[in-house]
Amino acid sequence: xxxxxxxxxxxxxxxxxxxxxxxxxxxxxxxxxxxxxxxxxxxxxxxxxxxxxxxxxxxxxxxxxxxxxxxxxxxxxxxxxxxxxxxxxxxxxxxxxxxxxxxxxxxxxxxxxxxxxxxxxxxxxxxxxxxxxxxxxxxxxxxxxxxxxxxxxxxxxxxxxxxxxxxxxxxxxxxxxxxxxxxxxxxxxxxxxxxxxxxxxxxxxxxxxxxxxxxxxxxxxxxxxxxxxxxxxxxxxxxxxxxxxxxxxxxxxxxxxxxxxxxxxxxxxxxxxxxxxxxxxxxxxxxxxxxxxxxxxxxxxxxxxxxxxxxxxxxxxxxxxxxxxxxxxxxxxxxxxxxxxxxxxxxxxxxxxxxxxxxxxxxxxxxxxxxxxxxxxxxxxxxxxxxxxxxxxxxxxxxxxxxxxxxxxxxxxxxxxxx
Amino acid sequence: xxxxxxxxxxxxxxxxxxxxxxxxxxxxxxxxxxxxxxxxxxxxxxxxxxxxxxxxxxxxxxxxxxxxxxxxxxxxxxxxxxxxxxxxxxxxxxxxxxxxxxxxxxxxxxxxxxxxxxxxxxxxxxxxxxxxxxxxxxxxxxxxxxxxxxxxxxxxxxxxxxxxxxxxxxxxxxxxxxxxxxxxxxxxxxxxxxxxxxxxxxxxxxxxxxxxxxxxxxxxxxxxxxxxxxxxxxxxxxxxxxxxxxxxxxxxxxxxxxxxxxxxxxxxxxxxxxxxxxxxxxxxxxxxxxxxxxxxxxxxxxxxxxxxxxxxxxxxxxxxxxxxxxxxxxxxxxxxxxxxxxxxxxxxxxxxxxxxxxxxxxxxxxxxxxxxxxxxxxxxxxxxxxxxxxxxxxxxxxxxxxxxxxxxxxxxxxxxxxx
Numbered sequence: 018x019x020x021x022x023x024x025x026x027x028x029x030x031x032x033x034x035x036x037x038x039x040x041x042x043x044x045x046x047x048x049x050x051x052x053x054x055x056x057x058x059x060x061x062x063x064x065x066x067x068x069x070x071x072x073x074x075x076x077x078x079x080x081x082x083x084x085x086x087x088x089x090x091x092x093x094x095x096x097x098x099x100x101x102x103x104x105x106x107x108x109x110x111x112x113x114x115x116x117x118x119x120x121x122x123x124x125x126x127x128x129x130x131x132x133x134x135x136x137x138x139x140x141x142x143x144x145x146x147x148x149x150x151x152x153x154x155x156x157x158x159x160x161x162x163x164x165x166x167x168x169x170x171x172x173x174x175x176x177x178x179x180x181x182x183x184x185x186x187x188x189x190x191x192x193x194x195x196x197x198x199x200x201x202x203x204x205x206x207x208x209x210x211x212x213x214x215x216x217x218x219x220x221x222x223x224x225x226x227x228x229x230x231x232x233x234x235x236x237x238x239x240x241x242x243x244x245x246x247x248x249x250x251x252x253x254x255x256x257x258x259x260x261x262x263x264x265x266x267x268x269x270x271x272x273x274x275x276x277x278x279x280x281x282x283x284x285x286x287x288x289x290x291x292x293x294x295x296x297x298x299x300x301x302x303x304x305x306x307x308x309x310x311x312x313x314x315x316x317x318x319x320x321x322x323x324x325x326x327x328x329x330x331x332x333x334x335x336x337x338x339x340x341x342x343x344x345x346x347x348x349x350x351x352x353x354x355x356x357x358x359x360x361x362x363x364x365x366x367x368x369x370x371x372x373x374x375x376x377x378x379x380x381x382x383x384x385x386x387x388x389x390x391x392x393x394x395x396x397x398x399x400x401x402x403x404x405x406x407x408x409x410x411x412x413x414x415x416x417x418x419x420x421x422x423x424x425x426x427x428x429x430x431x432x433x434x435x436x
Numbered sequence: 437x438x439x440x441x442x443x444x445x446x447x448x449x450x451x452x453x454x455x456x457x458x459x460x461x462x463x464x465x466x467x468x469x470x471x472x473x474x475x476x477x478x479x480x481x482x483x484x485x486x487x488x489x490x491x492x493x494x495x496x497x498x499x500x501x502x503x504x505x506x507x508x509x510x511x512x513x514x515x516x517x518x519x520x521x522x523x524x525x526x527x528x529x530x531x532x533x534x535x536x537x538x539x540x541x542x543x544x545x546x547x548x549x550x551x552x553x554x555x556x557x558x559x560x561x562x563x564x565x566x567x568x569x570x571x572x573x574x575x576x577x578x579x580x581x582x583x584x585x586x587x588x589x590x591x592x593x594x595x596x597x598x599x600x601x602x603x604x605x606x607x608x609x610x611x612x613x614x615x616x617x618x619x620x621x622x623x624x625x626x627x628x629x630x631x632x633x634x635x636x637x638x639x640x641x642x643x644x645x646x647x648x649x650x651x652x653x654x655x656x657x658x659x660x661x662x663x664x665x666x667x668x669x670x671x672x673x674x675x676x677x678x679x680x681x682x683x684x685x686x687x688x689x690x691x692x693x694x695x696x697x698x699x700x701x702x703x704x705x706x707x708x709x710x711x712x713x714x715x716x717x718x719x720x721x722x723x724x725x726x727x728x729x730x731x732x733x734x735x736x737x738x739x740x741x742x743x744x745x746x747x748x749x750x751x752x753x754x755x756x757x758x759x760x761x762x763x764x765x766x767x768x769x770x771x772x773x774x775x776x777x778x779x780x781x782x783x784x785x786x787x788x789x790x791x792x793x794x795x796x797x798x799x800x801x802x803x804x805x806x807x808x809x810x811x812x813x814x815x816x817x818x819x820x821x822x823x824x825x826x827x828x829x830x831x832x833x834x835x836x837x838x839x840x841x842x843x844x845x846x847x848x849x850x851x852x853x854x855x
Contacts, residue, residue, distance in 0.1 A: 028649050030472040032463025033658065036455060039477070044451025053449040055488065058458070058475040069474065072491065089631035089648055123805070123825040130628045148827055169652070171830070228452055294741075300727025301720030304741040308719025309829055311795055319747035322713075322723040322739030324732075328781065332738070332751075362747065376730055410728055 018189045019054040020046050021073035025066060025084035025094050026168055029058040037170040038083045044230070045177050046081075049186070050196060050243055061085055066097035074161055078189065081181060084168030086151040088130040094165055095154075099138035102158055106136045109143055109152075116150045144180035148172055155184055162188060195247040197254040201238040201261055203268040204277070204422055211236050211265065218260045225257040234415040235277070270425050277421045282310040284428040292424070293362030294320040295333055295354040297345065298372035298388060302417045318362040323354065333357030344383070346371050348400045351389035359393050366427075367393045370420050374412040388416045392423050399423075437608045438473040439465050440492035444485060444503035444513050445587055448477040456589045457502045464596050465500075468605070469613040469662050480504055485516035493580055497608065500600060503587030505570040507549045513584060514573075518557035521577055525555045528562055528571075535569045563599035567591050574603055581607060614666040616673040620657040620680055622687040623696065623841055630655050630684065637679045644676040653834040654696070689844050696840050701729040703847040711843070712781030713739040714752055714773040716764065717791035717807060721836045737781040742773065752776030765790050767808050767819045774810035775817055785846075786812045789839050793831040807835045811842050818842075 022042050028034040036058055043053045054077045059069045066085075073080045085094030099106050113135035120127050137143065137154045144153035144166060153166035153176055162185065166176045203211060208231050220227045224244065230237040240257045244250035262269060271280050285292060294304050294317070304320030307313050321332055326345055329335040335353045343349040351371050359367025372388030379385035386405040391398055401423055405415050441461050447453040458475045465472050473496045478488045485504075492499045504513030518525050532554035539546050556562065556573045563572035563585060572585035572595055581604070585595040622630060627650050639646045643663065649656040659676045663669035681688060690699050704711060713722050713736070723739030726732050740751055745764055748754040754772045762768040770790050778786025791807030798804035805824040810817055820842055824834050 027647050029459070030462055030475060031466050031647065031658070032459045032461070032472070033647070033649060035459040036475075040448070040451045040454040042451070043449055047450050053451070053479075055484075056449060056455075056477040060472075065474070087648075087650070088626075088628035091648060119825065122803075123823055125626070126629075128628050128632050130632060169650070171652075171827075228450065230452060296720075299724070300732070300736075301715075301723030301739050301741065302727075304720030304743075305718070305724045305832070308721075308741070308743065308793075309832070311828055313719070314743055317719075317741075318744045319751070320720050320739075320741030320743070322720065322727070322736075322741070324723075324727065324739070325737045328738035331780075361750075374727075409730060413724070413728070 018051045018079070018185075019077040020051050020185075021054045021077040021080045022046075022056045023066075023069060023073055023080055023082045024056070024058045024168065025061065025082060026058070027060045027091065029084075030060045038168060038173045041170070041174060042081055042083070042177055044228075045182065047228070048198060048239060048241060049182065050194065050241070051185075051189075061091045061093055063093055063097045063100065066094060067101040070098060070101050070163065074158065074163070077161075079162040079164065079185060081177075082163065082165045083173055086134065086153065086165065086167045088128075088133050088150075092133070095136055095138065098156070098163065098165060102138065102156065104138040104140060104156075107139055108132070108135050109137055110135075112137075112143060112152050115152075119150055144176055146172055146176060147179070148175055153180060155181070194243045194245055195250045197242045197244075197247070197250040199240050199254055199258055199272055200274055201240070201258065201265075201269055202235055202271045202273075202277070203238070203265055204235050204270060204418055205268045206236065206265070208236055211238070211268075214264045215261065218257070218264070220257060223257045223260070224253045227257070233411060234418050270422065276309075277418060277425065278306040279310050281421050281424050281428070282307060282313055282316065284425070285316040286312065288428065290366055290428075291316050291318050291362075291364040292366045292368060293318050293358045293364045295358035295367070295369040296320065296322050297324060297329070297354070297370060298374045299370045299413050299417045299420070300324065300374075302413050303368070303370060303420050306417055306421065318364045319358075321358055321361075329354065332361065334360075346373055346383055346387060346389060348389050348391075348402060351391040351400055352393075352398050355391035355393040356398055359395075365394060366424070367391075368420060368424060370416055372412075372416055374409045374416070376409055386412055388412075388419065390416075390420050390423055392427055437470045437498070437604075438496040439470055439604075440473045440496040440499045441465075441475045442485075442488060442492055442499055442501045443475070443477045443587065444480065444501060445477075446479045446510065448503075449479045457587060457592045460589070460593060461500055461502070461596055464601065466660075467615060467617075468601065469615045470604075470608075480510045480512055482512055482516045482519070485513060486520040489517060489520050489582065493577065493582070496580075498581040498583065498604060500596075501582065501584045502592050505553065505572070505584065505586045507547075507552050507569075511552070514552075514555060514557065517575070517582065517584060521557065521575065523557040523559060523575075526558055527551070527554050528556055529554075531556075531562055531571050534571075538569055563595055565591055565595060566598070567594055572599060574600070613662040613664055614669045616661045616666075616669040618659050618673055618677055618691060619693055620659070620677065620684075620688055621654055621690040621692075621694075621696070622657070622684055623654050623689060623837055624687045625655065625684070627655050630657070630687075633683045634680065637676075637683070639676060642676050642679070643672045646676070652830060653837045689841065695728075696837065696844065697725040698729050700840050700843050700847070701726060701732055701735065703844070704735040705731065707847065709785055709847075710735050710737050710781075710783040711785045711787060712737050712777045712783045714777035714786070714788040715739065715741050716743060716748070716773070716789060717793045718789045718832050718836045718839070719743065719793075721832050722787065722789060722839050725836055725840065737783045738777075740777055740780075748773065751780065753779075763802070765792055765802055765806060765808060767810075767821065770808035770810040770819055771812075771817050774812040778812050778814075784813060785843070786810075787839055787843060789835055791831075791835055793828045793835070795828055805831055807831075807838065809835075809839050809842055811846055
């Protein structure tokens with residue numbers, strides 16, 4: 018089956034925003050075993066939306082559109098698509114009541130504009146939006162399908178798998194092929210190094226396709242096996258997964274879609290271990306990532322962003338002499354920060370990060386991108402040292418990733434803290 | 437003048453790579469005062485490249501293509517474009533010698549494949565590549581222009597301004613209007629409310645176009661004025677900006693491209709004020725956003741992620757009785773957290789956030805999305821209370837935004853802390 022993607026918005030053709038949805042949608046479509054015929058972006062222009070949609074429909078079996086479902090005057094996608102097929106707009110009372118309920122619940126003032134988000138082309142079926150007010154819809158146009166979901170990436174990422182793919186699967190049953198699929202998440206190797214490590218694996222003869230998806234600072238692999246027999250599809254997938262695991266074991270932190278912080282949180286909760294974090298260069302990012310996980314209050318006792326030397330001394334008991342002799346960015350300081358925060362919080366584990374995120378503050382011995390991490394339990398403290406090479410924000414992110422990976426390795430038995 | 441963009445590559449339609457070139461090229465085109473008619477991506481497929489190019493040419497005066505200029509078998513852009521116009525390919529000896537010289541200089545082994553990068557459609561003019569072996573070219577097809585540059589972002593970013601724009605300017609001189617442009621960043625109003633507040637402004641008669649760009653949790657406005665006279669373009673822009681400011685003053689935090697954390701950091705540094713932060717529900721995100729700004733160590737003394745009640749009592753001196761009577765999520769607790777962290781750190785300002793990010797932990801009186809923020813100086817403490825309605829990660833983000841906005845308002849004299 019051929020699918021086209023139409024992303025709609027002046028922000029896309031003005032160059033203000035890089036399209037975040039098209040590649041995500043293309044990825045989901047390819048993983049189903051369908052092909053993407055074309056991706057197109059167009060501004061919020063009534064006539065152009067109509068024309069481009071008709072062009073893409075002529076190339077494909079289904080078109081997935083994003084954007085232009087907001088309440089403002091420049092959000093005209095629903096009206097343009099209705100006009101493309103000569104359909105009137107109608108108000109869906111359920112959707113309208115749902116939007117009004119959201120406004121009431123949060124004490125927002127109702128503006129009549131918002132009723133626009135409950136209007137759909139006649140004959141459209143609504144696609145629920147679980148995380149916003151803009152519902153989507155789909156239309157069956159002479160056997161071809163037209164989908165419309167919001168352009169807000171967080172909403173599109175929910176509605177594509179939950180609202181769009183099930184309809185496509187039902188409408189275009191995929192012959193007799195069963196699909197087995199696995200995501201494998203890695204950290205610590207470049208895309209080229211992952212590629213190189215796997216170069217002796219003949220995925221073709223295993224009957225498995227492999228995709229590389231860098232999601233900074235991680236590299237994700239997606240392996241897909243399609244076969245008329247479900248068991249055979251799964252067996253092939255298993256063999257490919259084993260071949261990858263044998264080569265990348267040290268760098269793999271999850272088989273599936275969880276984030277690293279979700280994985281680490283899950284293990285901490287399961288083992289009933291508590292954690293305290295002392296951060297310098299990461300500035301709170303490690304604590305923030307851990308607290309992105311619901312239920313993190315059950316293991317994260319506290320986090321300290323000891324940005325000044327004074328706070329490292331006062332809160333964590335790092336002696337002035339150590340800061341002076343070895344510097345705030347050193348193995349010794351990282352070591353004492355982790356032990357200090359663990360003792361202060363009375364937790365099983367203490368984690369610390371101190372480094373140089375840049376752009377200034379580097380030296381020849383400790384260039385921008387240098388970080389020292391330490392993890393301690395009651396018995397022992399271990400440190401790791403890395404030299405990364407990114408800009409400030411990406412250095413913070415990769416530092417936090419390496420710190421979470423250190424907990425992961427400790428908890429999963431690799432590179433044990435006392436080993 | 438109307439321009440279309442065609443990005444070519446299997447990695448784009450497989451979803452493996454998000455298109456990095458289209459938005460850059462669109463931005464450059466818009467800044468010249470020309471419009472982007474459509475952006476399209478297509479795989480490395482001979483027939484499809486031909487067809488899509490002809491379609492885009494029918495919509496526009498010029499098409500800018502990227503990608504498929506490498507030496508490998510799947511790089512077929514030049515051949516497909518030559519075929520689209522019935523042109524033979526020829527070898528440009530200058531380009532060939534230049535590529536061979538690069539191979540010699542870097543001691544690379546010459547493989548005959550590489551000669552492909554010196555082949556162009558008959559009649560094409562070469563666009564030099566100052567940073568790689570893949571030269572680009574352009575063709576004049578019955579008065580319309582077709583450009584092809586490499587897909588490697590670093591190369592496209594050089595060749596667009598150096599090789600493509602000069603040709604376009606010469607070929608379509610009537611396109612050269614002067615452009616004045618301004619971004620206006622707001623927080624605290626929904627997109628619909630911003631739209632509603634501006635509904636009496638007649639941007640058309642001001643000769644200014646206005647775009648709405650929601651960047652959660654902010655709403656950005658971009659106003660653009662184009663005129664043959666630079667001064668008139670700027671005057672029109674200024675009138676539009678004044679009209680917007682008069683209506684949205686309370687919600688505007690910046691005219692330009694800085695982030696809220698950069699704006700707040702800039703004012704703190706300018707006023708030489710130091711800050712300490714105590715976070716509960718935001719889990720370190722406020723500190724992390726502030727430390728995204730280079731130089732933040734000059735004002736952020738420390739941040740405390742007091743996730744447990746124990747840490748609120750021990751570190752910030754919040755009495756157990758207050759936590760018991762009013763709860764950890766209350767104005768009283770926020771008040772004491774801000775004062776506690778300011779005293780502990782010895783800073784001019786103390787900021788706190790306590791709330792319920794969700795998905796659980798809400799009640800009827802304090803539903804998920806509730807947050808109490810407090811800001812204190814030596815003399816006075818003020819609190820703000822909000823009820824948002826997002827998922828956990830977006831609640832954390834909007835809480836942190838409201839907290840930074842509270843500092844901004846205090847520092848810029850709006851809603852003064854002691855007013």
